[in-house]
Amino acid sequence: MKKYDRIFAFGCSFTNYHWATWADIIAYSYPEARYYNMGLSGAGNELIYNRVMEADARYNFTKNDLVIVQWSGVMRESRWVNNETKPNGGWTHGGNVMLDRVYFDDKFVEKYVTMEGFHLRDLALVKAVNVLLDLKQPEHYNIAMVGIKYEQNFGDYASPELVKQLKPNYNMIDILMQKYQKTVKEIRPSFYDHILEPKRAIEPWHRPHVCTQREGIVNYDWHPTPYEHFTYLRDILPEVALAPDCDEVAQAEDKYVYDRFTVPADKIVKLRPGRFNLGKCTDMNFVKEYYNVQVKFGSFNPSKLGLLTFNRPEVIY
Amino acid sequence: MYKRFFAFGCSVTDFPWTTWADIVAAAVQCKEYYNFGFGGCSNSLILSRVMEADQLYNFTSEDLVIVQWTSVNRESRYLNDKWYGVGNIYISGKYSDEFIEKYTSTTDFFLKSVVAIKAVQGLLNGKNVANYHISTVPITEQESGFSDLVKLTDPKTVLLAQTFKSILEKIRPSMYEVIYPNGWHNTKPRPLCKIIGKKEPLADTHPTPMESYNYIEHVLPELKLTSEIKSVVQAQTDFILAPGKINTPYQAPYTELLPMDGKVVRIREPIT
Numbered sequence: 001m002k003k004y005d006r007i008f009a010f011g012c013s014f015t016n017y018h019w020a021t022w023a024d025i026i027a028y029s030y031p032e033a034r035y036y037n038m039g040l041s042g043a044g045n046e047l048i049y050n051r052v053m054e055a056d057a058r059y060n061f062t063k064n065d066l067v068i069v070q071w072s073g074v075m076r077e078s079r080w081v082n083n084e085t086k087p088n089g090g091w092t093h094g095g096n097v098m099l100d101r102v103y104f105d106d107k108f109v110e111k112y113v114t115m116e117g118f119h120l121r122d123l124a125l126v127k128a129v130n131v132l133l134d135l136k137q138p139e140h141y142n143i144a145m146v147g148i149k150y151e152q153n154f155g156d157y158a159s160p161e162l163v164k165q166l167k168p169n170y171n172m173i174d175i176l177m178q179k180y181q182k183t184v185k186e187i188r189p190s191f192y193d194h195i196l197e198p199k200r201a202i203e204p205w206h207r208p209h210v211c212t213q214r215e216g217i218v219n220y221d222w223h224p225t226p227y228e229h230f231t232y233l234r235d236i237l238p239e240v241a242l243a244p245d246c247d248e249v250a251q252a253e254d255k256y257v258y259d260r261f262t263v264p265a266d267k268i269v270k271l272r273p274g275r276f277n278l279g280k281c282t283d284m285n286f287v288k289e290y291y292n293v294q295v296k297f298g299s300f301n302p303s304k305l306g307l308l309t310f311n312r313p314e315v316i317y
Numbered sequence: 318m319y320k321r322f323f324a325f326g327c328s329v330t331d332f333p334w335t336t337w338a339d340i341v342a343a344a345v346q347c348k349e350y351y352n353f354g355f356g357g358c359s360n361s362l363i364l365s366r367v368m369e370a371d372q373l374y375n376f377t378s379e380d381l382v383i384v385q386w387t388s389v390n391r392e393s394r395y396l397n398d399k400w401y402g403v404g405n406i407y408i409s410g411k412y413s414d415e416f417i418e419k420y421t422s423t424t425d426f427f428l429k430s431v432v433a434i435k436a437v438q439g440l441l442n443g444k445n446v447a448n449y450h451i452s453t454v455p456i457t458e459q460e461s462g463f464s465d466l467v468k469l470t471d472p473k474t475v476l477l478a479q480t481f482k483s484i485l486e487k488i489r490p491s492m493y494e495v496i497y498p499n500g501w502h503n504t505k506p507r508p509l510c511k512i513i514g515k516k517e518p519l520a521d522t523h524p525t526p527m528e529s530y531n532y533i534e535h536v537l538p539e540l541k542l543t544s545e546i547k548s549v550v551q552a553q554t555d556f557i558l559a560p561g562k563i564n565t566p567y568q569a570p571y572t573e574l575l576p577m578d579g580k581v582v583r584i585r586e587p588i589t
Contacts, residue, residue: 053435054480108420121395128437
């Protein structure tokens, strides 16, 4: 297998999550490489681009590095703020601005957001990152949570009613997509297209659960599970060879994730019938525990624990 | 000899009277001159326009690209089918106090600016395009109202400035340092301009044609400026600075054009 000096992973929660992601699986396969996971949950493409640029300014990518950028949803906005939401300064990273009500509100969306403006911004940024990576020549790939073109969908996508309020100029978006065709082609098929959409089509859904921290509202978690991450890499990024036991480890870890991140039926009170919502968890200690768990790839298997040579992922901020 | 010249920047790049970009275009006399200056724009928008221009025109080693980076505290958004740039967000009066409090920080603007500069330098160097970088003000300083500049001092900004030192070093001395030694408003004489909605004319702080000429001569000695250009620029400057003259520069070109044989294109909106 090829050796890398360093592995850099950029993206959103599809890159850095409670459980192992594609980035952790690659890092597991190259235990000698120093591993930098710069994924940040809810990150938009502007934040991802900023982190790639800043990482290169700090660490100076070389031909011996592997750099993988996972692009996120286009309707996200990230800003470095220094206010009551981030008293010590930090990025806003709450996902789609139409849904994020921690950092943004309806007034902001109505006044300052256009879908074509976000496409205009993000296509230039994806190009900028690829220009840098082509220039510095680390082995590099672009993958994605969803397709770069915003469409009616689920997951990161807002309801059709919210989208309609934006009055998107789809004609302009199509022209931009055409204009940046070469850049768009650099991005491999997304997790949603390759893994999650087909699963969504088959009900009943079999997913781990996610709880909101404050209210304990239980939903299906559509973040890819470790085995889905493994499948994605195997199918979409065959150039990056994985450790021979990855399939087995990912399967075992998947089972652990389902065990650990499933709220037992007897702890859920139904609120209302809903496709995505399962109800409310009655045990807040259980909810609290959800966020204390970090499942790291390979750690489920006691025989491997002593062999792991993971460097702790380094984050920029 | 360059085939094409591309200029990027804010209003000091594309203004009703002659700018540094027009002077460079006249000096290099290439077949095509593209001016992507956009009044009030941010450095992030400049990045976006450079990337877009490359998509459309495919920069080559026969081109000259000069980017004029603007002051950091700016926000540009694409709204109602056009770019919306208001200059310094903290003094423009176009964004509410609530917006400024909730969504802005000088660190954010600085970070996005230095990253944009790095991205653009990467593109141009990667394509072997002759490129130069100039600026209105030093990137590590911000406009504080209409007075002098203030050094950005928060720890994150200082750290970033250090991290991106090699990128920032490629920017030639700023206009502020070279042609406004006494600050924006204390550098005299300034042209008087009639402003829509204002009763009294205001002193305009954009560089006069001659100030732009002096700036380019000082920071880009690689480009040979001719005496013919200088005399036209001097005449233009005399025209706007004439005693008692109230300028009404609402539409370009306000002054006589510089001698330029090639095609001139000014692009203000996305190329769609």
